[in-house]
Amino acid sequence: MRVPQAVARTATTDDDAGGWSAALLVVLACVVLAGALFGYDQGVISGALTGVQREFALSPLAVEVVTSWVTLGALAGSLAGGELADRLGRRRALLVAAALFATGAATEAAAPGVAVLVAGRLIVGFGVGVAAVAAPLYASEMAPARQRGRFVSCYQLAITIGIFLSYLVDQALSAGGGWRLMLGVSAVPALLLLVAVVPAVESPRWLVRKGRRAEARAAIVRARPWVDPDTRLASIEASLRDEPQDAAWAEVFAPAWRRPLVIGLGLAILQQVTGINAIIYYADRIFAAAGFATEHAQTQATTWAIGAVNVAATLIAIAFIDRLGRRPLLLAGLAGMGASLAAVGIAFHTIDSGGASVFAGTVTLVALVAFIVSFAFSLGPVVWTVINEIFPGRVRGRAVAVATAVNWGAAFVVSEFFLTLVDAVGESATFGLFAFFCAAGGLWIWRQVPETGGRSLEQIQAMWQANGAPPASAGPAAGAAG
Numbered sequence: 435m436r437v438p439q440a441v442a443r444t445a446t447t448d449d450d451a452g453g454w455s456a457a458l459l460v461v462l463a464c465v466v467l468a469g470a471l472f473g474y475d476q477g478v479i480s481g482a483l484t485g486v487q488r489e490f491a492l493s494p495l496a497v498e499v500v501t502s503w504v505t506l507g508a509l510a511g512s513l514a515g516g517e518l519a520d521r522l523g524r525r526r527a528l529l530v531a532a533a534l535f536a537t538g539a540a541t542e543a544a545a546p547g548v549a550v551l552v553a554g555r556l557i558v559g560f561g562v563g564v565a566a567v568a569a570p571l572y573a574s575e576m577a578p579a580r581q582r583g584r585f586v587s588c589y590q591l592a593i594t595i596g597i598f599l600s601y602l603v604d605q606a607l608s609a610g611g612g613w614r615l616m617l618g619v620s621a622v623p624a625l626l627l628l629v630a631v632v633p634a635v636e637s638p639r640w641l642v643r644k645g646r647r648a649e650a651r652a653a654i655v656r657a658r659p660w661v662d663p664d665t666r667l668a669s670i671e672a673s674l675r676d677e678p679q680d681a682a683w684a685e686v687f688a689p690a691w692r693r694p695l696v697i698g699l700g701l702a703i704l705q706q707v708t709g710i711n712a713i714i715y716y717a718d719r720i721f722a723a724a725g726f727a728t729e730h731a732q733t734q735a736t737t738w739a740i741g742a743v744n745v746a747a748t749l750i751a752i753a754f755i756d757r758l759g760r761r762p763l764l765l766a767g768l769a770g771m772g773a774s775l776a777a778v779g780i781a782f783h784t785i786d787s788g789g790a791s792v793f794a795g796t797v798t799l800v801a802l803v804a805f806i807v808s809f810a811f812s813l814g815p816v817v818w819t820v821i822n823e824i825f826p827g828r829v830r831g832r833a834v835a836v837a838t839a840v841n842w843g844a845a846f847v848v849s850e851f852f853l854t855l856v857d858a859v860g861e862s863a864t865f866g867l868f869a870f871f872c873a874a875g876g877l878w879i880w881r882q883v884p885e886t887g888g889r890s891l892e893q894i895q896a897m898w899q900a901n902g903a904p905p906a907s908a909g910p911a912a913g914a915a916g
């Protein structure tokens with residue numbers, strides 16, 4: 435089986451020509467703010483929890499609820515997000531997300547008791563879910579085909595920046611026990627998102643789907659003044675021609691779209707069962723178990739070895755995702771993740787059998803950095819990119835919502851059961867299991883996931899329709915030339 439070496443550079447339509455307009459920059463600003471809020475709200479709780487626990491004397495169950503219900507809110511929010519993005523449009527769905535972020539942050543910061551705090555966490559989670567569907571969907575529909583991977587990866591970059599900022603804010607405010615400020619400060623980027631979304635241009639694809647042709651044409655002129663709007667409009671219309679307006683939910687699961695659905699759900703699950711959030715949430719504890727003795731040493735290791743490295747390595751994906759294609763990044767990343775998880779497993783095995791803990795601690799630190807680097811240039815950005823480009827237009831909003839909800843469901847299961855699993859079988863076997871999922875996932879991608887880089891959304895759609903199943907080894911060059 436041939437692995438594509440590089441995405442063909444031949445432009446396919448005028449849609450593929452690069453370039454920036456003020457309107458596209460506003461779209462990018464919205465996507466980046468939404469991603470940063472997602473990351474911040476996900477990362478902030480680890481540092482806020484001690485203060486919350488002190489003030490409200492939480493039971494262990496309440497601690498778990500305060501921590502994890504953002505994920506449950508996000509699961510529900512992503513399902514609603516698909517509906518909102520299809521009915522109201524991509525832009526207005528982001529407006530709803532921004533309002534939820536701001537309301538949730540204010541509710542958390544002002545909570546007089548644990549019930550209101552949990553309500554605030556659910557509202558924020560719901561906003562995270564809506565944004566997690568609407569932002570990459572918006573990015574993938576607005577981006578020129580040849581920059582789509584890069585555009586959606588900016589969303590992932592923003593998530594990592596949000597997580598990193600939350601670690602820094604937690605550190606800065608932890609001395610004063612400022613948990614209310616930690617949670618409340620995200621209202622500021624939420625308000626910025628509101629301000630950015632108002633003048634933003636709607637996705638022309640969504641407007642055409644709603645029969646608002648003149649607005650779609652105007653949106654194309656604003657977003658990409660260098661293309662001929664009528665040619666572009668005609669190409670969008672051609673891809674929508676055979677589609678009745680609103681597809682039913684059931685159609686997401688129709689046999690015709692089984693292949694993209696399996697790929698989307700498979701990637702969504704793989705991104706989580708290879709352990710990223712177990713490491714993001716419990717990094718302090720992992721470093722403690724690996725011999726980092728003081729709390730200060732643990733938070734420093736987490737902030738820089740996990741948080742900062744995650745941001746920096748995502749830049750690699752931004753540089754290469756459109757040049758090399760999706761498959762090479764996914765396969766290389768999974769190889770790196772699998773090898774580093776195996777190394778962490780072996781290091782813990784040494785610790786468990788009374789081996790030198792300074793050495794094992796160093797191995798763990800280096801291997802976790804290697805793991806984060808490998809995730810950040812592959813599964814992090816590429817999974818969101820592929821999920822947002824493989825589905826046909828008529829089911830895209832809903833199918834992306836299902837895949838995103840499955841991603842959150844898997845994140846919830848992994849973060850809920852990680853500590854239980856560690857108690858039951860030990861760190862070594864737990865990391866071994868994550869490594870096994872990397873190997874199995876790599877094999878599956880090698881055999882089943884075709885290259886989508888360098889193709890327009892219309893070409894990808896045609897690829898599924900052509901013979902029901904494109905060959906997994908089809909290089910991007912074949913489609914890009916069409």
Ligand code: BGC
Pocket residue numbers: 476590593594597705710711714744813814815818841845
């Ligand atoms: C994942 C999150 C994860 C983050 C880490 C995202 O792509 O969906 O679950 O926490 O990457 O950078």
